[in-house]
Amino acid sequence: EADIYQTPRYLVIGTGKKITLECSQTMGHDKMYWYQQDPGMELHLIHYSYGVNSTEKGDLSSESTVSRIRTEHFPLTLESARPSHTSQYLCASTLGQGGSPLHFGNGTRLTVT
Amino acid sequence: RKEVEQDPGPFNVPEGATVAFNCTYSNSASQSFFWYRQDCRKEPKLLMSVYSSGNEDGRFTAQLNRASQYISLLIRDSKLSDSATYLCVVIRTGGSQGNLIFGKGTKLSVKP
Numbered sequence: 001e002a003d004i005y006q007t008p009r010y011l012v013i014g015t016g017k018k019i020t021l022e023c024s025q026t027m028g029h030d031k032m033y034w035y036q037q038d039p040g041m042e043l044h045l046i047h048y049s050y051g052v053n054s055t056e057k058g059d060l061s062s063e064s065t066v067s068r069i070r071t072e073h074f075p076l077t078l079e080s081a082r083p084s085h086t087s088q089y090l091c092a093s094t095l096g097q098g099g100s101p102l103h104f105g106n107g108t109r110l111t112v113t
Numbered sequence: 114r115k116e117v118e119q120d121p122g123p124f125n126v127p128e129g130a131t132v133a134f135n136c137t138y139s140n141s142a143s144q145s146f147f148w149y150r151q152d153c154r155k156e157p158k159l160l161m162s163v164y165s166s167g168n169e170d171g172r173f174t175a176q177l178n179r180a181s182q183y184i185s186l187l188i189r190d191s192k193l194s195d196s197a198t199y200l201c202v203v204i205r206t207g208g209s210q211g212n213l214i215f216g217k218g219t220k221l222s223v224k225p
Contacts, residue, residue, distance in 0.1 A: 043200075090156055107155075
């Protein structure tokens with residue numbers, strides 16, 4: 001079983017609040033990813049990192065930001081939550097070497113009221 | 114045209130049926146291939162890697178055709194518990210998206 005953890009599991013928050021979604025992995029993986037997924041829809045990459053101090057935006061425009069100060073930690077922050085941010089956020093990591101699969105956390109389901 | 118394409122389905126099959134999904138990719142720099150399974154409102158979970166020579170895990174068989182640029186997943190003797198969305202994942206060199214490209218998924222529904 002992969003060791004990648006997301007907290008909180010569920011979050012209901014009011015518009016305008018600042019929130020941070022946590023993601024940690026204990027596998028020493030260099031590459032980490034954040035995806036956004038609405039129910040029944042495809043995954044959209046919003047951020048990724050290839051290692052400490054490396055962060056890139058994905059293909060889906062997002063008002064969130066990320067940081068990668070430590071290998072094991074890749075938090076995602078929304079400065080001012082809006083109802084349009086309501087979605088499931090999935091964190092994933094991989095060793096990044098040939099043939100290494102992606103391991104997912106169990107997700108954070110965010111509802112902004 | 115999307116870089117990785119899957120038939121979205123849904124595939125509605127009876128228990129015990131054999132069902133096959135294909136996934137096509139357009140970038141010849143694609144290196145690694147995987148099938149993931151995603152249950153409703155859950156995270157994707159690795160079902161199996163896809164090797165050049167083809168590989169089998171119980172009722173599941175995965176194959177790669179580099180010449181035609183597609184991978185396939187065959188499920189034999191379908192169970193009710195196989196109902197899920199099956200995602201094709203391609204890892205390639207260069208480009209954006211962190212080098213990981215997901216298909217949109219194929220939905221499978223196995224009926225009694």
